[in-house]
Amino acid sequence: MTHIQISPGAVAPGDDRSVPGRSGSQDGPPANAAKRPGRGENLAGYLFMSPWIAGFLFLIAGPMVFSLYLSFTEYNLFEAPRWIGLQNFSDMFADPRWRQSVEVTSWYVLIGTPVKLAAALAVAMLLAQKRWGQSFYRAAFYAPSLIGASVSAAIVWRALFSDDAIVDRTQKVLGFEVGGWIGDPEMIIYALIALTVWQFGAPMVIFLAGLKQVPQELYEAAEMDGAGRWRKFFHITLPMISPVLFFNVLLETIHSFQIFGSAYIVSNGSCGPADATLVYTCYLYEQGFVNSRMGFASAMGWLLLVAVGLVTAVLFWSQKRWVHYEEGGR
Amino acid sequence: MSLRYAAVRRRGPGALAWHLGALVVLAVVLYPVVWTIGASFKPSADIIGALDLFPADPIGDNYTRLTEGIADIPISTFFLNSAYIAVGSVVGVVLSCSLTAYAFAKVRFAGRNIMFAVMIGTLLLPYHVLIIPQYVLFQKLELINTFTPLLIGKYLATDAFFVFLMVQFMRGLPKELDEAARLDGCGHLRTYWSIVMPLCRPALVTSAIFTFINAWNDFMGPLLYLNEPDKYTVSMGLKMFIDQDAVADYGGMIAMSLVALLPVLAFFVAFQRYLIDGMATSGLKG
Numbered sequence: 001m002t003h004i005q006i007s008p009g010a011v012a013p014g015d016d017r018s019v020p021g022r023s024g025s026q027d028g029p030p031a032n033a034a035k036r037p038g039r040g041e042n043l044a045g046y047l048f049m050s051p052w053i054a055g056f057l058f059l060i061a062g063p064m065v066f067s068l069y070l071s072f073t074e075y076n077l078f079e080a081p082r083w084i085g086l087q088n089f090s091d092m093f094a095d096p097r098w099r100q101s102v103e104v105t106s107w108y109v110l111i112g113t114p115v116k117l118a119a120a121l122a123v124a125m126l127l128a129q130k131r132w133g134q135s136f137y138r139a140a141f142y143a144p145s146l147i148g149a150s151v152s153a154a155i156v157w158r159a160l161f162s163d164d165a166i167v168d169r170t171q172k173v174l175g176f177e178v179g180g181w182i183g184d185p186e187m188i189i190y191a192l193i194a195l196t197v198w199q200f201g202a203p204m205v206i207f208l209a210g211l212k213q214v215p216q217e218l219y220e221a222a223e224m225d226g227a228g229r230w231r232k233f234f235h236i237t238l239p240m241i242s243p244v245l246f247f248n249v250l251l252e253t254i255h256s257f258q259i260f261g262s263a264y265i266v267s268n269g270s271c272g273p274a275d276a277t278l279v280y281t282c283y284l285y286e287q288g289f290v291n292s293r294m295g296f297a298s299a300m301g302w303l304l305l306v307a308v309g310l311v312t313a314v315l316f317w318s319q320k321r322w323v324h325y326e327e328g329g330r
Numbered sequence: 331m332s333l334r335y336a337a338v339r340r341r342g343p344g345a346l347a348w349h350l351g352a353l354v355v356l357a358v359v360l361y362p363v364v365w366t367i368g369a370s371f372k373p374s375a376d377i378i379g380a381l382d383l384f385p386a387d388p389i390g391d392n393y394t395r396l397t398e399g400i401a402d403i404p405i406s407t408f409f410l411n412s413a414y415i416a417v418g419s420v421v422g423v424v425l426s427c428s429l430t431a432y433a434f435a436k437v438r439f440a441g442r443n444i445m446f447a448v449m450i451g452t453l454l455l456p457y458h459v460l461i462i463p464q465y466v467l468f469q470k471l472e473l474i475n476t477f478t479p480l481l482i483g484k485y486l487a488t489d490a491f492f493v494f495l496m497v498q499f500m501r502g503l504p505k506e507l508d509e510a511a512r513l514d515g516c517g518h519l520r521t522y523w524s525i526v527m528p529l530c531r532p533a534l535v536t537s538a539i540f541t542f543i544n545a546w547n548d549f550m551g552p553l554l555y556l557n558e559p560d561k562y563t564v565s566m567g568l569k570m571f572i573d574q575d576a577v578a579d580y581g582g583m584i585a586m587s588l589v590a591l592l593p594v595l596a597f598f599v600a601f602q603r604y605l606i607d608g609m610a611t612s613g614l615k616g
Contacts, residue, residue, distance in 0.1 A: 041437055041438050041439050042439045042440055044433075044437050044439070044517075044518040045433045045437040045438075045439025045440075045442060046433075046439065048429045048430065048432055048433035048437060048518065048522070049429075049430055049433045049445065051425075051426040051429060051430060051485065051486050051487045052426070052429075052430040052445075052449065052486065052487035052488075052493070054486050055426075055483060055485075055486025055487050055488040056448070056449075056452070056486075056488070058467075058486070059460070059464065059482070059483050059486060059488050060452055060455070060460065060488065062463075062467075063459075063460045063463035063464050063467065064459060064460065064463070066463040066466070066467075067459055067460065067462055067463040070462060070463065070466075077466065077469065123355055126348065126351055126352060126355070127352075129348060131345065131348050131349070131352075133349075133352070137352050137355070137356060138606060139602045139603075139606065140356055140359060140360060141355060141356070141359055142602065142605070142606055142609075143359070143360075143363070143595075143598055143602075144359055144362075144363075146543050146547075146594055146598055146605075147363070147591055147594060147595070149544075149547045150546075150547040150549075150565065150590065150591065150594065151547075151549055151564075151565045151568040151569060151587075151590070152366075152568065152587035152588070152590045152591045153362070155568065155572070155583060155584070155587045156362050156365070156366050156584070156587060157362070159369070159377065159378060159580070159584065160362060160365065162378055163378075164378055164379055165378045165379075166365070166381065169381060198359070198362070202609055205606050205609045205610045206609065206610060208610065209610035209611070250454075254454055254456070257456060258456050258457060258458060260549070260550050261549035261550060261565075264549070265549070265569070265572070268572060269569070269572070269573070280458075281458050284458055284461075285550075285553075288461070288462050288465075289465075289554065294462050294466065297462050298459075298462045298463070300458075301456070301458050301459040301460075301461070301462060302459060304456050304458055304459065305455070305456055305459045308454065308455075308456050309454075312454055
């Protein structure tokens with residue numbers, strides 16, 4: 001019964017008709033009445049929802065509209081916003097540092113996300129076998145997911161990847177003369193990617209839950225037919241866990257686009273030697289809050305939204321081809 | 331037959347390989363943590379260059395130096411500020427998200443499906459579209475350098491992830507329970523508080539722990555909204571440390587990093603089961 005809740009046309013909450021196994025069991029005269037909510041139900045619903053409604057209007061929808069307006073203006077927080085049309089956007093495309101930030105972020109998302117998910121899946125498959133000490137390992141592997149987002153982790157990362165520190169020394173022993181990753185504009189992004197891969201625990205746990213739901217009979221049947229390890233992986237495991245894979249890809253990708261704290265700290269608040277870790281949000285922060293270009297930063301925010309929206313749309317569109325839901329159809 | 335076959339295989343040489351594999355992953359994953367513990371007892375000069383994990387003769391200087399504080403601010407100030415924000419966030423999230431989730435899961439009101447779709451949509455919304463206008467809003471309301479901007483969203487259920495988690499959980503509760511409560515004359519408020527909330531404890535605890543840890547680790551929020559050192563959180567205190575002496579006091583910085591992690595690690599050790607199960611169920615329903 002694996003099925004992802006976040007998908008277009010997914011089951012609405014409480015819409016029991018689409019919950020398998022429950023359909024029809026409670027039909028009868030009340031069904032019709034229950035469909036048409038009474039006045040009291042409406043009032044109760046809105047009252048319970050009122051914190052969310054207020055939060056949505058004042059902290060999300062309102063600010064979004066305002067930010068869209070600001071993105072067409074020049075605004076420094078102290079003088080009134082001045083309408084400049086599409087100038088922020090044309091400035092942006094002409095700005096080499098903006099292009100650098102797009103490049104750095106794309107690199108981070110394109111390399112970090114797949115490597116992290118591959119690590120998560122590999123370790124989840126290891127832990128899916130029933131062995132002694134399994135739950136201890138599961139907990140230990142999850143720990144970095146919580147620590148990783150902190151300033152502490154970023155500081156430790158800087159120490160581990162700087163000149164003459166452990167990573168550097170290990171490389172020398174292995175015969176590479178690369179030097180510390182932190183001071184090297186070519187390499188610092190990989191230190192940052194390593195920090196995100198280290199936090200594979202959260203997707204690992206979700207993969208593990210998915211793996212547990214794969215019916216063992218499928219593997220047994222495949223073994224009878226003489227299928228090897230890889231065949232079983234590609235023809236059974238991967239299709240069976242594709243809904244969880246989709247969920248992880250979606251969340252991790254969106255998450256990666258928004259990296260800020262670790263990039264900022266790992267590079268000592270400077271976004272890196274030669275802008276090497278100038279991730280998108282780092283540049284947005286710098287333009288908005290250091291250079292007081294609130295209009296420009298708003299425009300950047302909207303482009304990020306469009307980019308994330310596009311990626312999400314492409315993922316949802318592609319899921320028809322590779323995500324297999326058990327109920328068929330969806 | 332096949333069961334027995336599997337059992338035999340499980341005890342074979344595979345077990346050794348499995349444990350070896352698990353230990354290798356364990357070493358990679360825990361190395362940075364163990365390294366930090368060791369380094370916090372080394373003199374600053376030895377932290378980067380020395381390869382041994384633990385110092386031959388450990389020193390406590392790095393910790394005693396922390397008692398002097400950072401730039402004349404005792405580190406307890408940072409900890410109290412962080413604790414205030416983290417605990418305040420937990421209360422807000424548990425109350426506001428559970429109310430919202432109850433409405434989605436248990437009340438049949440007009441517009442519910444649309445609102446649910448919108449709520450899920452906000453889950454995918456990058457926060458960075460909102461930071462400029464929210465900053466302007468809080469600046470106009472003269473709330474910069476207060477904790478309000480960091481807390482208000484928690485009381486207004488803007489953490490869609492937790493609403494989603496609680497909706498998932500509430501939908502799993504047997505329908506008969508709240509139907510029985512309704513027949514006995516309980517209103518929604520009573521049903522919410524006396525029936526649904528106690529049964530939802532696992533989802534509430536998961537959300538509470540995640541909220542605490544996220545609030546404790548948060549860096550961008552305090553960076554934007556707090557500008558006087560006596561309001562700084564632990565993350566900001568650490569940043570001050572870096573700004574102050576990037577090279578000189580590596581020992582103090584590492585010791586402070588570890589101390590800053592202690593609440594997170596303590597929470598993790600105490601509640602890891604809830605956290606991990608909560609994470610596992612968030613992607614699945616079945």
